[in-house]
Amino acid sequence: MSYEVPFREEQRFRQWPLWALLGVVSLVSVVGMGPLGVVVAGVVCGFVWSLRLVTEVRDDGLYVRFAPLHRSFRRVPWTAVGSVEATTYRPLREYGGWGIRWRPDAIAYNVSGSRGVLLTRPGDRDLLVGSQRPDELATAIRETTSDATR
Structure with missing residues (x-):
């Protein structure tokens, strides 16, 4: 398929x-x-x-995979996303570096740079996904979620 x-x-x-x-x-x-x-x-x-961060926007959600640590994608369904924002952040100060990073209120997946997309998730931790193309990623998420709600 x-x-x-x-x-x-x-x-x-x-x-x-x-x-x-x-x-x-x-x-x-x-x-x-x-x-x-x-x-x-x-x-x-x-x-x-061998480490790589793969991000995909699909019809049913955002998929993130940190290979080879994750064997399969982690899915964030669109129904769990409150807002989406392309953002600049400070990886060391805000998340303690790069990789898969946890804070009490957020999870970050990033491998380089200081740009990404922040997804707020009501009732759950926010999710930051690092990206070299954050504006494109945010636009794709917004367009896909608006198509999914039609």
Whole structure:
């Protein structure tokens, strides 16, 4: 079965400061642990290289997957969304960094940058989804939710 996805974005951890830090940690591991350090550094670097955040807007909700940590997409049905706003945020100060981040009142999925879409969810935690194209993502959500309510 084929269906149209109004918005899809795949992001990866490709920031040079992260890779510089991993390089230094890998070097220390190799020097400190010898051959085992090479294996550990390789596994850690391979894992970080494989991480990706996939975001899709579909007819029945927003789908977010942080692969390979999530085997399947996490779905946020449109009925659970109160409002949608493209926003600029401070990842370190507001969420403690990048990745899958939890606060008492919000969950964030992000891999780079400081832009994203904030979805308020009455009766549940707000959801921030980092995006390199936040205005496009917010527009796709608004258009899809307005189509779904017709």
